[in-house]
Amino acid sequence: xxxxxAPTGDDHDQPQPSLWERLDRPAPAPRSTLxxxxxxxxxxAIADTEGLEAVTMRRLATALGVAPMAAYRYVSGKDExxxxxxxxxxxxxxxxxxxxxxxxxxHALAVHLRAMSLAHPWITRAATxxxxxxxxxxxxERAFAALAGHGLDxxxxxxxxxxxxxxxxxxxxxxxxxxxxxRSRGWSDGDETRAGxxxxxxxxxxxxxxxxxxxxxxxxxxxxxxxxHFETGLDCVLxxxxxxxxx
Amino acid sequence: xxxxxAPTGDDHDQPQPSLWERLDRPAPAPRSTLxxxxxxxxxxAIADTEGLEAVTMRRLATALGVAPMAAYRYVSGKDExxxxxxxxxxxxxxxxxxxxxxxxxxHALAVHLRAMSLAHPWITRAATxxxxxxxxxxxxERAFAALAGHGLDxxxxxxxxxxxxxxxxxxxxxxxxxxxxxRSRGWSDGDETRAGxxxxxxxxxxxxxxxxxxxxxxxxxxxxxxxxHFETGLDCVLxxxxxxxxx
DNA sequence: AGGTGATGTGTACGCCGTATCGACGTGAGA
DNA sequence: TCTCACGTCGATACGGCGTACACATCACCT
Numbered sequence: 343x344x345x346x347x348a349p350t351g352d353d354h355d356q357p358q359p360s361l362w363e364r365l366d367r368p369a370p371a372p373r374s375t376l377x378x379x380x381x382x383x384x385x386x387a388i389a390d391t392e393g394l395e396a397v398t399m400r401r402l403a404t405a406l407g408v409a410p411m412a413a414y415r416y417v418s419g420k421d422e423x424x425x426x427x428x429x430x431x432x433x434x435x436x437x438x439x440x441x442x443x444x445x446x447x448x449h450a451l452a453v454h455l456r457a458m459s460l461a462h463p464w465i466t467r468a469a470t471x472x473x474x475x476x477x478x479x480x481x482x483e484r485a486f487a488a489l490a491g492h493g494l495d496x497x498x499x500x501x502x503x504x505x506x507x508x509x510x511x512x513x514x515x516x517x518x519x520x521x522x523x524x525r526s527r528g529w530s531d532g533d534e535t536r537a538g539x540x541x542x543x544x545x546x547x548x549x550x551x552x553x554x555x556x557x558x559x560x561x562x563x564x565x566x567x568x569x570x571h572f573e574t575g576l577d578c579v580l581x582x583x584x585x586x587x588x589x
Numbered sequence: 590x591x592x593x594x595a596p597t598g599d600d601h602d603q604p605q606p607s608l609w610e611r612l613d614r615p616a617p618a619p620r621s622t623l624x625x626x627x628x629x630x631x632x633x634a635i636a637d638t639e640g641l642e643a644v645t646m647r648r649l650a651t652a653l654g655v656a657p658m659a660a661y662r663y664v665s666g667k668d669e670x671x672x673x674x675x676x677x678x679x680x681x682x683x684x685x686x687x688x689x690x691x692x693x694x695x696h697a698l699a700v701h702l703r704a705m706s707l708a709h710p711w712i713t714r715a716a717t718x719x720x721x722x723x724x725x726x727x728x729x730e731r732a733f734a735a736l737a738g739h740g741l742d743x744x745x746x747x748x749x750x751x752x753x754x755x756x757x758x759x760x761x762x763x764x765x766x767x768x769x770x771x772r773s774r775g776w777s778d779g780d781e782t783r784a785g786x787x788x789x790x791x792x793x794x795x796x797x798x799x800x801x802x803x804x805x806x807x808x809x810x811x812x813x814x815x816x817x818h819f820e821t822g823l824d825c826v827l828x829x830x831x832x833x834x835x836x
Numbered sequence: 837a838g839g840t841g842a843t844g845t846g847t848a849c850g851c852c853g854t855a856t857c858g859a860c861g862t863g864a865g866a
Numbered sequence: 867t868c869t870c871a872c873g874t875c876g877a878t879a880c881g882g883c884g885t886a887c888a889c890a891t892c893a894c895c896t
Binding site: 837838839840841842843844845846847848849850851852853854855856857858859860861862863864865866 | 867868869870871872873874875876877878879880881882883884885886887888889890891892893894895896
Binding site for chain 1: 873875876877
């Protein structure tokens with residue numbers, strides 16, 4: 343799926359063989375200074391070190407030592423470049439988790455997906471949890487294999503995976519969003535962040551519209567413990583699946 | 590929180606009184622052809638009808654019958670414009686749901702948030718679930734009020750809200766992403782979508798890497814029932830909360 | 837009546853994605 | 867060994883974007 347795009351109403355057909363199909367025909371490659379792999383690698387390196395918005399066709403070309411338009415031989419446009427980057431990163435996921443049972447497998451999957459998102463923060467903005475690229479598809483494949491044999495029908499199995507995947511993706515995304523905000527404002531730890539946000543918060547709380555929020559915010563002790571929040575939410579989701587479907 | 594942005598390392602301080610503070614001092618308004626409200630309204634209208642990427646400072650100015658730079662008197666840049674749009678839409682949320690108990694309240698909140706996302710599809714890309722704008726903050730306020738009085742500590746309460754909010758936001762986002770893909774390719778129903786995706790799928794399944802996925806996809810009967818998927822996942826999450834915390 | 841500060845305008849800069857076409861190097865067939 | 871067609875990459879250009887900056891203009895207060 344392209345980096346999320348809005349309705350435009352045209353371009354109904356796709357004459358191309360879909361990027362992934364083109365990908366594993368390495369081409370006769372007469373002069374291959376460029377390959378999809380090298381392009382993805384370079385683009386990911388830029389995004390990792392300078393952020394997703396630094397990934398520009400021109401910037402990418404510079405990094406590859408090539409003319410601005412060169413990458414267009416391998417990628418139909420920027421959307422496909424991003425698909426390529428996402429799939430490249432998903433290719434590094436460890437999916438050979440031991441098959442201890444559905445719950446351990448789903449838990450391990452979630453932990454690895456989160457680690458991936460924290461290592462490549464831009465990916466939470468670039469990826470949809472259910473995109474149809476080879477390495478992204480390997481995630482539900484692993485999950486479905488782990489969920490098989492519990493007497494669940496196909497729809498239930500998909501609903502379970504969907505729920506865990508959505509939680510994992512969203513949880514990582516919100517964690518990354520906070521980190522990005524911190525970094526962009528130069529705040530290092532939780533206290534500095536609260537100090538930086540203080541004026542905003544003082545005003546908002548001063549309106550008196552949020553008494554419960556204010557109280558809970560004041561009493562909370564684990565605001566700066568994203569691991570705890572991630573695990574707690576994940577446990578809830580997995581408990582809910584176990585309870586709701588009796589597995 | 591600004592439309593998600595990556596680390597840049599500078600702009601450490603915010604000299605301005607934070608947009609929301611500026612907002613309710615209506616200004617002496619000598620010549621108020623423009624107001625934050627009118628700006629938000631116009632921008633939302635554009636995003637609703639033409640998609641988020643059609644919201645351009647120039648396009649917005651045209652819609653308001655004003656010069657391209659005029660809106661910058663009210664908004665420090667495009668990021669703040671988007672914050673304003675998001676908060677404007679959140680302002681339309683019905684939050685006066687009857688207080689039947691925490692579960693009914695959380696369920697109603699989730700349903701309303703999803704309806705909002707489906708009515709303004711761009712908002713799933715523009716909003717973070719935990720942004721600090723007045724009308725967005727009203728959501729956790731409502732949730733915390735409903736969760737109070739169950740003997741839960743503050744951290745647990747926040748974890749519960751976080752989990753539900755993340756699920757709801759992510760579920761709506763994935764639903765919207767699929768709708769956007771459909772609209773952009775001109776596919777109307779599920780069958781047309783499958784037909785359009787067929788070449789891609791044929792290739793991917795032909796690789797033999799996804800046997801479980803293929804089988805479950807073939808057996809699933811509710812692929813085109815987003816309501817069922819949303820409710821099923823939400824029930825799992827709420828069941829999990831009830832089970833995990835004994836409420 | 838006149839001055840003053842908030843409000844909207846005009847112009848311009850640098851960057852973006854990408855369409856198009858020409859130059860070039862390579863491997864296959866003669 | 868020569869040739870030639872094709873896959874690769876380069877150069878240039880276009881329209882559109884966000885927004886900095888200086889200027890004109892309006893409404894009110896004295």
